[in-house]
Amino acid sequence: MKRTRIKDALESMDVGAEVALAGWVRTVRTSKGGFSFLALNDGSCMATIQVVADSALPNYDAVAHLTTGCSVIVRGELVASPAKGQRVEVKATEVQVVGLADADTYPIQPKHHTFEFLRQQAHLRTRTNTFGAVARVRNAVCAAIHEFFQSRHFLYVHTPIITASDCEGAGQLFRVTTLDHAQPPRTPEGQIDYSQDFFGRSSYLTVSGQLEVETYACSLGNVYTFGPTFRAENSNTPRHLAEFWMVEPEIVFADLADDADLAEQFLKFLFRAVLDRCGQDVAFFNERIDKTVIDTLTHVADSDFVRLDYTEAVEILQKADRQWDYPPAWGNDLQTEHERFLTEQTFKKPVILMNYPASIKPFYMRLNDDGRTVAAMDVLVPKIGEIIGGSQREERLDVLESRIDAQHMRKEDYWWYTDLRRYGTVPHAGFGLGLERTVQFVTGMANIRDVIPFPRAPRSADF
RNA sequence: UCCCCGAUAGCUCAAUGGUAGAGCGAGCGGCUGUUAACCGCUAGGUUCUAGGUUCGAGUCCUAGUCGGGGAGCCA
Numbered sequence: 056m057k058r059t060r061i062k063d064a065l066e067s068m069d070v071g072a073e074v075a076l077a078g079w080v081r082t083v084r085t086s087k088g089g090f091s092f093l094a095l096n097d098g099s100c101m102a103t104i105q106v107v108a109d110s111a112l113p114n115y116d117a118v119a120h121l122t123t124g125c126s127v128i129v130r131g132e133l134v135a136s137p138a139k140g141q142r143v144e145v146k147a148t149e150v151q152v153v154g155l156a157d158a159d160t161y162p163i164q165p166k167h168h169t170f171e172f173l174r175q176q177a178h179l180r181t182r183t184n185t186f187g188a189v190a191r192v193r194n195a196v197c198a199a200i201h202e203f204f205q206s207r208h209f210l211y212v213h214t215p216i217i218t219a220s221d222c223e224g225a226g227q228l229f230r231v232t233t234l235d236h237a238q239p240p241r242t243p244e245g246q247i248d249y250s251q252d253f254f255g256r257s258s259y260l261t262v263s264g265q266l267e268v269e270t271y272a273c274s275l276g277n278v279y280t281f282g283p284t285f286r287a288e289n290s291n292t293p294r295h296l297a298e299f300w301m302v303e304p305e306i307v308f309a310d311l312a313d314d315a316d317l318a319e320q321f322l323k324f325l326f327r328a329v330l331d332r333c334g335q336d337v338a339f340f341n342e343r344i345d346k347t348v349i350d351t352l353t354h355v356a357d358s359d360f361v362r363l364d365y366t367e368a369v370e371i372l373q374k375a376d377r378q379w380d381y382p383p384a385w386g387n388d389l390q391t392e393h394e395r396f397l398t399e400q401t402f403k404k405p406v407i408l409m410n411y412p413a414s415i416k417p418f419y420m421r422l423n424d425d426g427r428t429v430a431a432m433d434v435l436v437p438k439i440g441e442i443i444g445g446s447q448r449e450e451r452l453d454v455l456e457s458r459i460d461a462q463h464m465r466k467e468d469y470w471w472y473t474d475l476r477r478y479g480t481v482p483h484a485g486f487g488l489g490l491e492r493t494v495q496f497v498t499g500m501a502n503i504r505d506v507i508p509f510p511r512a513p514r515s516a517d518f
Numbered sequence: 519u520c521c522c523c524g525a526u527a528g529c530u531c532a533a534u535g536g537u538a539g540a541g542c543g544a545g546c547g548g549c550u551g552u553u554a555a556c557c558g559c560u561a562g563g564u565u566c567u568a569g570g571u572u573c574g575a576g577u578c579c580u581a582g583u584c585g586g587g588g589a590g591c592c593a
């Protein structure tokens with residue numbers, strides 16, 4: 056059948072049009088006067104369309120007993136609504152009941168549910184206003200990510216999900232193995248012999264596509280990866296997942312300032328795209344979830360990001376008139392309370408913090424001329440905190456190798472990575488943007504587990 | 519992993535150590551061009567689990583499980 060999207064019927068079709076709607080019943084209001092009102096949703100938009108079914112329908116008795124969650128196909132005429140609340144409604148000439156939903160057991164009721172409850176019903180929660188809206192916004196963000204980079208001629212690169220490099224330095228890794236856990240092969244020393252494993256060595260799920268994507272950047276120009284990422288950290292917070300999606304652009308013949316400019320343009324593009332294309336959904340979030348979302352998004356999209364050296368930030372924090380749980384000190388990483396103070400109190404807009412102490416950052420970040428800081432950059436936004444982490448990469452072979460040594464890593468594991476510096480090295484830079492944190496920011500959703508379809512977190516891998 | 523808080527009807531929540539309730543949802547009836555409609559009636563409970571204190575525990579104590587918030591790690 057050729058379906059009429061409810062969004063089209065509501066927004067752009069003329070009275071008198073014949074429509075064929077298909078979707079799920081949200082609420083039913085039956086009058087004993089011989090007609091029923093069905094509120095129908097098909098996911099194409101936030102709104103439901105009102106279907107008027109009367110007793111002239113041959114199966115009217117069944118229609119009048121529809122309940123929340125039933126699926127139906129409705130054919131009829133789009134007519135002007137005589138009552139307040141909607142421009143148009145559908146006068147049904149046929150209501151085909153496709154699937155019933157037993158009201159005694161169907162978990163989604165036309166009432167408020169907590170997000171904690173709906174997380175246990177993740178397969179059905181997209182039938183609610185909130186999760187339908189989250190899904191549409193997430194889709195819009197993903198489309199905008201590709202648009203932004205494609206329109207700037209960045210090459211989309213698929214970096215591997217499974218990686219054999221066992222020390223990328225970005226957190227705990229999930230091991231990938233086909234060995235028998237009960238009886239793993241052992242080396243003469245009694246260690247598990249991973250040389251007999253599937254890949255002939257230890258392998259893991261990736262924590263970042265950055266090192267691999269640098270190889271494409273250093274031959275094909277500006278590139279980006281966009282895919283799933285895995286961290287085995289025991290993080291139990293509303294901002295962390297064990298499986299999440301990350302966007303990682305890499306730009307060549309570019310330095311940290313170029314990187315920061317790209318990050319700012321990128322975020323503004325994404326926020327503007329959501330405001331322009333998901334108006335109904337964002338309006339819903341602004342009304343029901345976080346009353347500041349639209350103001351914040353608009354403000355961020357229209358204002359210049361602050362650029363601030365780590366060293367200056369520490370000075371600002373030390374002079375601030377407030378008590379810290381952790382007093383700021385040069386050489387320590389900034390605490391969440393510090394980051395939020397800078398972006399929410401001091402500047403009231405996104406802040407790009409740059410040039411962190413080398414001792415607290417990974418080996419691949421470029422050492423600055425002062426010898427004690429690296430060309431790192433974090434973009435901080437209100438409420439979420441760090442949404443982007445990036446850096447200019449160390450392109451000088453000797454400096455890179457000494458940094459690898461200093462962090463007690465094995466140079467031979469990075470032979471291909473250092474080759475990029477050995478042959479035709481170029482200055483380059485990049486960053487990582489957490490997709491879910493971005494969706495959190497634009498929707499105001501407080502818990503990251505509610506902006507990904509099936510969240511994976513410690514002790515939580517249902518569905 | 520650490521700190522704090524929580525777990526009672528399908529859902530959202532009440533209940534001084536003394537007979538476990540309400541709203542919503544569901545079923546039935548009434549009413550109505552209705553808007554998460556409205557009115558009435560009915561059904562619906564191992565108060566997370568295991569111990570303990572007490573004449574008596576949803577309530578107090580101990581341990582555990584699960585969930586939420588904060589912190590750390592980070593995107």
